[in-house]
Amino acid sequence: MISCQTFRNTLQPGTTDPSVLEHLRACEACLDFAIERDPDLFFRAMGGQELLPPGGVDSFVEEVMTQVRSRQTETAAQPQRIGNVWQRFAVAATLAAGITGAAFVAQHDRAVSSMASASYARPTHRTSKPVALVTKPIIESYESQNYTIVEVPSDASSDTKVVMIFDDQLPADL
């Protein structure tokens, strides 16, 4: 480092001379002199000195390396995690396919059974015709090839009678 005498002799306003700046930043005795000569050196006097993080360099480096290793571990774990995701996806897909298949089969079974019961219900209905009307006495019953007419008494005291017609030829919504 240059001497104080040299510094004071060579100092010029707006200097960028590294040796002059080095002296400015190190010498307390010349600080006032320099700033009086060139106030713009006020903040320039701050640079230069070595600044160290709190706790020192060793502790700082150790902390950085710990974080780096932690990131490395995360990175190393990443492919496995991707594998797990795929595994999870495969399981989910299998379950979804299973549920969909089961639902389809169940729906199909229901459709078949309803068709079967519908076709099975007709003869049952015919045979149970008198059973359905047992609560009321049948006044008169007329039977033909295609239909059956049953006349039953009403609850009211009037003469109104209920006539039930069972006709295979009539539409269902009649």
Add this chain to the structure above:
Amino acid sequence: MPAELRLMIPTNEPVESDDRLLVEQIRGGDEGAFEQLVRRKTSKVYALCYRVIGNAEDAKDVSQLVFLKLWENLDKYDPSYAFDTWLYRLVTNVGIDFLRNRKSRENAVNSNLRLVKTSTDAEQTVSVQRKEIELVFQQVASTLSPKQKTVFVMAEMEDLRSSEIAKILGCRESTVRNHLFNARKLMQQQLKLRFPEYAKLWKEAR
């Protein structure tokens, strides 16, 4: 990929061979080489962070983040460019981002700073203490924009040339000079406002 890592400006400056060698070793998976690089650059990175951020603990956190980013992005570094320019670019980007997201904390820091000297009419001479300059700087520089502050620190305290700063920030030299001019002007205004005893220095000199 972050913009600061994509845009690299060619330079003819000799790249520190040691740094380049270390980078090669790190790329080859040598963790010890990275530790060596961190140890070598800690002071430089921390000093710039501290000047720009103005708080030791925050500067430490930001410096660590810089080294983590360095580790993660080292494969994007082109050895034909100066390593320090690349590193400084990383530092300034992380530092500027931090400053932009820190308004409330900055206010808290500023509230802890005391007025270094109270001006009295009787004072004829101004005795400057280096520690005081640091405190004055932190208070006065809080009015600068993150970019102005970064440019000011790199130019005034790190002694980087405008061309070097332009490479680091990825902007034109004229922009750097403009930032520097405005920063100096604002600093003097704030100094006059907050620390008239120091502002007197400029009056006396001119």
